[in-house]
Amino acid sequence: MSTRVDFAIISDWIDQGSHILDLACGDGTLLADLSKDKQVRGYGLEINPQNIQNCIEKGVSVLEQNIDQGLGNFEDQSFDTVVMAQALQALQFPHLALDEMLRVGRECIVTFPNFGHWRCRWHLATKGRMPVSRFMPYTWYDTPNIHFCTFKDFEDLCRQKKLKIINRMVTDNANRGGWRTHLFPNLMGEVAIYHLTRGE
Numbered sequence: 001m002s003t004r005v006d007f008a009i010i011s012d013w014i015d016q017g018s019h020i021l022d023l024a025c026g027d028g029t030l031l032a033d034l035s036k037d038k039q040v041r042g043y044g045l046e047i048n049p050q051n052i053q054n055c056i057e058k059g060v061s062v063l064e065q066n067i068d069q070g071l072g073n074f075e076d077q078s079f080d081t082v083v084m085a086q087a088l089q090a091l092q093f094p095h096l097a098l099d100e101m102l103r104v105g106r107e108c109i110v111t112f113p114n115f116g117h118w119r120c121r122w123h124l125a126t127k128g129r130m131p132v133s134r135f136m137p138y139t140w141y142d143t144p145n146i147h148f149c150t151f152k153d154f155e156d157l158c159r160q161k162k163l164k165i166i167n168r169m170v171t172d173n174a175n176r177g178g179w180r181t182h183l184f185p186n187l188m189g190e191v192a193i194y195h196l197t198r199g200e
Contacts, residue, residue: 005171006085006111007033009193013109013167014038018080021045021105023067023097024087028055035060042079068092071100079105086191088112089149095157102198107166111193114151114170151192158196167195 007030014020018040022031025044028051034040045065046052055062065073067084068091082105088094089112101108151170158165171191 004029006191006193009169009171010083010085010109010111011037013195014040014081014083017041019078021071021074021079021082023082023084023101024090025051025055025060025062026085027051028058028060028062030083030085031055031060032058067097067100070096071104074104076103077106080107081105082108083110084108085111086113095161098157098161098163098196102163102196107195107197109193109195111191112149112154114190114192154192154194158194162199163196164199165194166197167193169193 010030011034014034016038018038020031020034020040020042022042022044025031025046026048028044028046031040031042031044034042042061044055044060044062045067046055046062047064047066052062052064067087082101084097084101088097088110091097098108098110101110155165169192171193
């Protein structure tokens with residue numbers, strides 16, 4: 001199993017034998033782990049050629065596809081869960097991607113970095129520059145992240161779209177977080193993991 005905290009939590013929220021679509025699946029680690037540990041079936045979507053090759057080597061079924069162009073090749077409710085880990089903030093139209101995720105899946109799980117984290121705020125306040133750190137290793141001109149949001153921003157979007165939050169976990173990069181991340185999620189949490197479905 002991967003050492004990534006968000007992958008471990010996603011695995012906890014996925015039912016045994018589920019039909020899964022993993023968007024921006026990277027090198028296929030999550031799907032490979034889920035196939036082994038929970039006997040899931042499904043596909044990954046990826047646009048990076050090296051990642052696609054890595055998926056194939058892991059035995060992961062992968063399609064080359066740009067998520068920003070939609071998921072029109074998949075029928076409504078054709079998956080139990082659609083997953084997108086650490087990619088929502090890099091999409092051109094993240095709000096439309098959420099719509100598509102919950103069109104083709106009964107549920108979705110998304111993870112993303114919290115740009116309201118105290119280290120980001122402190123760096124901006126004291127240095128007057130966009131932060132670069134282990135948590136956010138890119139400079140402003142080469143970052144793949146084009147939509148900087150906080151947990152509060154994301155939950156506002158969920159309310160606007162009338163989405164139901166089934167589960168929410170706020171973590172740091174090392175573990176599932178402690179009392180600080182639970183008490184002050186928007187200030188202390190580095191990574192958000194949301195499990196969503198359509199509202200009633």
